[in-house]
Amino acid sequence: QSALTQPPSVSGSPGQSVTISCTGTSSDVGYYNRVSWYQQPPGTAPKLMIYEVTNRPSGVPDRFSGSKSGNTASLTISGLQAEDEADYYCSSYTSSTTLVFGGGTKLTVL
Amino acid sequence: EVQLLESGGGLVQPGGSLRLSCAASGFSFSTYDMSWVRQAPGKGLEWVSVISGTGSSRYDADAVKGRFTISRDNSKNTLYLQMNSLRLEDTAVYFCGKTAPYSSGWYVSYWGQGTLVTVSS
Numbered sequence: 307q308s309a310l311t312q313p314p315s316v317s318g319s320p321g322q323s324v325t326i327s328c329t330g331t332s333s334d335v336g337y338y339n340r341v342s343w344y345q346q347p348p349g350t351a352p353k354l355m356i357y358e359v360t361n362r363p364s365g366v367p368d369r370f371s372g373s374k375s376g377n378t379a380s381l382t383i384s385g386l387q388a389e390d391e392a393d394y395y396c397s398s399y400t401s402s403t404t405l406v407f408g409g410g411t412k413l414t415v416l
Numbered sequence: 417e418v419q420l421l422e423s424g425g426g427l428v429q430p431g432g433s434l435r436l437s438c439a440a441s442g443f444s445f446s447t448y449d450m451s452w453v454r455q456a457p458g459k460g461l462e463w464v465s466v467i468s469g470t471g472s473s474r475y476d477a478d479a480v481k482g483r484f485t486i487s488r489d490n491s492k493n494t495l496y497l498q499m500n501s502l503r504l505e506d507t508a509v510y511f512c513g514k515t516a517p518y519s520s521g522w523y524v525s526y527w528g529q530g531t532l533v534t535v536s537s
Contacts, residue, residue: 309460340521344461351511351527352453352461358520395461399521403475405451405463 310335310396310408317414323384326411328396329377334406336377340399343372343381346410347392355394356381383413391415418442418526420512425531432502432535438495438512438528446470446490449515451524452497454508454533462508465497466515466522480506502535509533 311329318324328335328343335341343356354363356372359379369385379398383390396408424436438450452464465476465486474486485498495512509532513524 338521340523342521342523344524346461351529352524353527354523354525357516357523357525363525393460397461397463397521397523399518403518404477405466405522407453407461407463410460 308406310398310406312394312396312408312411314409315412315414317416318383318386319416320386320388322386323382324386324413325383326381326394326396326413328379328381328398328408330379330398330406331377333402334398334400335374335379337401338399339374341372341374341379342397343370343379344395344397345390345392346395352395386415388415418514420514420526420528422510422512422528422531425510425533427534427536428502429537430502430504430535433498433500434502434533436497436499436510436512436531436533438497440493440495440512440514443514445488445493449517449522450486450488450495451513451515451522452486452495452510453513453524453527454506454510455530456505456508459508464510466518467495499533502533504535507533507535 344352346352451466509530511530514526
């Protein structure tokens with residue numbers, strides 16, 4: 307199972323919006339609405355930010371939103387804040403009854 | 417409050433074995449799927465294994481199939497990962513996680529802090 311494709315890095319200034327893409331195939335991202343997103347600041351454990359493409363767990367700011375079109379899912383962070391600087395990973399359930407992660411995207415807040 | 421505490425990591429030679437544990441508290445352990453996810457130094461997340469709440473269903477990544485075994489003891493609220501025939505490429509921080517059912521995509525809602533496994537001669 308190949309990893310999902312994410313851009314290695316994205317950046318934005320405080321207050322701006324950034325979008326991180328996550329491209330898979332018709333056997334994972336495109337097949338199910340079972341995509342999740344995680345935030346991982348350096349040296350810490352990952353934290354769930356989005357599940358089932360668009361849902362936010364309680365406590366996650368509504369500045370974080372998820373979407374999907376075809377085989378590509380996206381995480382959008384609006385009103386960028388310094389505390390959002392972290393690595394972000396997408397994940398998808400697959401038709402092979404496995405889970406696959408993206409390679410990760412480093413978000414830099416300028 | 418959900419708490420997950422991994423233990424059992426350490427230094428092991430190639431071909432050796434290690435058993436990781438994950439002690440869970442703050443939720444009804446037996447009613448949730450549980451996962452192991454690993455992260456090699458400086459690399460991304462990699463899914464390892466998942467087990468159903470009863471322990472009757474288990475799924476593994478191809479990279480560990482036949483070498484690693486996920487299990488759980490619901491009487492002790494503890495998740496395990498038995499790792500055999502360890503390879504250099506198994507070196508990673510291993511995280512356990514409280515996991516949603518497959519119908520929701522096995523997303524990990526809570527993560528432990530991880531335990532480091534180093535495979536080296």
